[in-house]
Amino acid sequence: MYKSAKTLLLAGVAGLAAFCLPAMAQDAPETGPMSFFVTSAGLGDGANLGGLEGADAHCQQLAEAVGAGDLTWAAYLSTQGEGAVNARDRIGSGPWFNANGALIAANVDELHTEGVNINPETAIDETGAAVPFIADEPAENAPPIEHDMLTGSQEDGTAFAEGDDMTCGNWTSNGEGAAMLGHHDRRGRQEGINSWNAAHPSRGCSQDNLVATGGAGRFYCFATNLDLAAVKE
DSSP: OHHHHHHHHHHHHHHHHHHHHHHHHTSSOSBOSOOEEEOSSOOSSTTOOSHHHHHHHHHHHHHHHTTOTTSOEEEOOOOOSTTOOOGGGSSOSOOEEOTTOBEEESSHHHHTSTTOOOSTTTSOBTTSOOOOOOOSSOOTTOOOOOOEEEOOBOTTSOBOOSSSOSBHHHHTOSSSSOBEEEETTOOOSSSSOOOSSOSEEOSOSSHHHHHHTTEEEEEEEEESOOOHHHHHO
16 A cells, blocks of 8 residues: 555656646747847957946946846856856846847746857847857858957856956956856857857957957846846736
């Protein structure tokens, strides 16, 4: 009798798990208001963004310009050293949608998987414009590639240990140092999918160095307080 009861209990747990998994997968709607974008421009001073505060303010200003200033915006950037900050810990819990309403990721864990919906078509700026990327067949007079995004982060969204500079002096340097960059198009010189948040370090921290590596000082912005319940209504 004990064995039968145990079998029934296990079967019930398995059935409950099977029932819950689809529900969890459907937590985030397929479309929603903008809560993610690539900055339409950097600050023009290389990787000197005025620290995290300056980068966040830039995200907020760009969002306000397109009518999304009612949300609180944060730059996807990590810092190093004492009081190091993980980019993944400062962007809220999701979900995140681009300017066209497409779902980027339902939550932080999904954001840091290969299945995240970040590619040349979805990683657009706050106005809905595409960011110059590595095309399969580049058009004549195509704009310079700007697929390098400042992140200072490892692939899981965490900060690098203190040591080699991967954040351009915690986003205060436009000279010495380096910054970890991600590829918004997930394309590069190496075969396979390049990481959207940790593809390679920059040559330096100046604007010229960022441009030379294939960027322009752009970075990712995420809304930290999107109300999922309001999205579903």
